[in-house]
Amino acid sequence: xxxxxxxxxxxxxxxxxxxxxxxxxxxxxxxxxxxxxxxxxxxxxxxxxxxxxxxxxxxxxxxxxxxxxxxxxxxxxxxxxxxxxxxxxxxxxxxxxxxxxxxxxxxxxxxxxxxxxxxxxxxxxxxxxxxxxxxxxxxxxxxxxxxxxxxxxxxxxxxxxxxxxxxxxxxxxxxxxxxxxxxxxxxxxxxxxxxxxx
Numbered sequence: 002x003x004x005x006x007x008x009x010x011x012x013x014x015x016x017x018x019x020x021x022x023x024x025x026x027x028x029x030x031x032x033x034x035x036x037x038x039x040x041x042x043x044x045x046x047x048x049x050x051x052x053x054x055x056x057x058x059x060x061x062x063x064x065x066x067x068x069x070x071x072x073x074x075x076x077x078x079x080x081x082x083x084x085x086x087x088x089x090x091x092x093x094x095x096x097x098x099x100x101x102x103x104x105x106x107x108x109x110x111x112x113x114x115x116x117x118x119x120x121x122x123x124x125x126x127x128x129x130x131x132x133x134x135x136x137x138x139x140x141x142x143x144x145x146x147x148x149x150x151x152x153x154x155x156x157x158x159x160x161x162x163x164x165x166x167x168x169x170x171x172x173x174x175x176x177x178x179x180x181x182x183x184x185x186x187x188x189x190x191x192x193x194x195x196x197x198x199x
Contacts, residue, residue: 007186008091011179012074015098018172018179019067022105025165025172026058032117032162033155048131048155050118050162057108058169065101066176069094073183076190088190091183098180106173109166114140117162119152129153 030039030053038048072094076087116135122128134151135142142148142159149159 008073008076008088008183008190011183011186012070015066015070015073015176015179018176019063019070021172022058022062022066022169022176023064025169026053026056026063029053029058029162029165032158035155038155048118050112050115050133052108052112052115052166055108057105058172060104061101061108062105062169062173062176063101065104066098066180069098069101069180069183076187088187090187092187092191095180095183095187099177099184102173102176102180105169106177109169109173112166113143113163113170116142117152117158119158120154121151122153123148123151 030049032038032049069091072087073091076091115133116138118131118133120129120131121134122130123134135148138148143163152158155161
């Protein structure tokens with residue numbers, strides 16, 4: 002496979018993964034598909050999980066991967082960037098995509114480890130209060146589904162956060178791998194050409 006065709010093969014999944022990352026990040030702002038938790042409450046405390054506000058899926062896995070994906074795709078188009086210079090530039094764009102994917106991956110892993118912000122109570126804490134009950138668990142709550150019932154509001158927030166942060170984590174891993182492959186592909190394209198004339 003020539004380096005130009007490989008670029009197209011890499012760019013198309015990057016579009017999909019960037020869209021998935023953006024969608025997951027936006028959905029995380031609306032636990033239980035309700036808008037009320039995204040607004041500050043009267044006591045000034047936000048009801049959204051802290052890691053959601055870092056916007057890693059929107060900025061890191063989304064925009065910082067989408068822009069390189071566009072350029073990487075153009076390196077496979079004839080009469081556009083399908084030349085050695087275009088392939089050289091794709092290395093830099095892919096490196097930016099790597100940074101975005103690493104940012105998204107790091108925040109998603111942190112979001113999974115700390116767990117969601119919710120109105121919670123348990124046998125040791127009978128008065129419900131807003132907080133992050135699983136922050137000290139180092140992610141052990143993920144395998145102990147019995148403690149998920151500690152979160153009273155938003156409903157099913159643990160499942161919601163685990164599902165979306167896991168999706169962000171997987172998407173970021175694929176984005177990272179594809180951008181690293183494009184960096185190698187761009188190097189070969191820069192040295193050997195894009196096969197665009199064949």
